[in-house]
Amino acid sequence: MATFFGEVVVAPSRAGLDEEEEAREETPEDREIRREIEKKREIDVLWTWKSGGCAEEPLVCSRFIVAIGRNAAAFLSSFILDSVCWEVVGVVKLWNEWCRTSSTTNVLPTDSFCLFYRLISDPTVLLCQCSCYVAEDQQFQWLEKVFGSMQKKGLQVTILSTCPVADYKTQESTLTLASPFLKALKTKEFQEQVCCPLLEQPNIVRDLPAA
């Protein structure tokens, strides 16, 4: 469309990217390139407690706490994690345009990483600190590979994450809101008391916390 200054721009659409290129048939070269990129974007979940080789049993887990994003990860580092009570049991290795994580478990707070910890006194309690960005096309994979290693019966999952206050939709202006504040979403199977109000419409959660 034309703008006031006369130049023609492609208007961004809320409907997402234009799909016309997708409708084109793929050449073998395109397919090869796409496969290579998909391989590069594959996620590896490496559990340090698995001896490897023979039939791997799923991890028995009663509580799984996942902290997504730097703020939530920092919260766990500051208030929950310590080297006495918790041990590292896994790491996620991934690459995307925004970040790369490695398989090392010795990380600095400023690194991008995704680590799993287990409570030594109760090995069914698992914790995940995910400060790296997991891209859209990797979120489902992350989900399947992480939860695929767990026995899910009786499992309670708690997800901690943060969103900018500016994204919060409310009748009043966000400038006058007392922030930070907590909101929650819960499945109907979660019967316990929630410690804060539920997230009102029309607010939503997206990306890895949503997945």
Add this chain to the structure above:
Amino acid sequence: MFIPCDRGGGSAAPDFKGFTLLMPAVSVGNVGQLAIDLVISTFDMTKVGYFYTDCLVPMVGNNPYATAEENSTELSINAEVYSIPSKKLVVLQIRSPFIKNKYRPFCETLLSWVKSSKCARVVLLSSSHAYQRDDEQLLGTPLRYLLTPDLEKAVGGRLQELNWKEMEKVAAYPGISDTDKILHIPGGGITKLLFTESCSKGIQMAVLLKFCSEGDNIPDAFVLVNYLNEWLQLIKSEVNPSSQWKIPSSWRLLFGNGLPPALF
């Protein structure tokens, strides 16, 4: 792909044999999705399941059709299925964009689910960029339809009676006179792909679309849902039909929050 809701008591998976599947394309202005929201909200439709798919960006929120405190806490995700057995209608709502390279896998999985659940026909609500219309399309109605050959036989006559306009084909190479004519739906998302796949798989599909631009697309959604209603007669259209569609509570604050008082 389709996971039925657990309604307790070991109830069987819902049966959609002979039903009409109504669904949106994620397209310009999100008009199809807004129109579907109006249908689900007006008939207070019951959720019967969802799609477990890696093709859409994940999202979650509380019930977008909540009318009171009691029904506002049911979680809602990016692809959910609702139904009214009395109208033989099953509705799919899609709430987030497609992930790159996932259009085709989604279409294939969706159409094979349509076949396996024995839906009688699919009605796809969509839209197309208004600025790409040619001179003739600029005049007259901005609404168009498309029918797969199988459905053409069944309902083509009815739509002619309603004076509906079929979506025009365009020259494959504009400017060159004797070139093939092809279907071109700019801004239509998966519309063209789903339509062409349905044609080749013998699925009865109708596409209803409106030419529009990004902006406040609520009026476009009303126009599209009234267009649908002319044919399917979901609500009585003798009285003003627009007033009978119920706007869902999630349409609040579409254009931002309240203003800070300090601004004034």
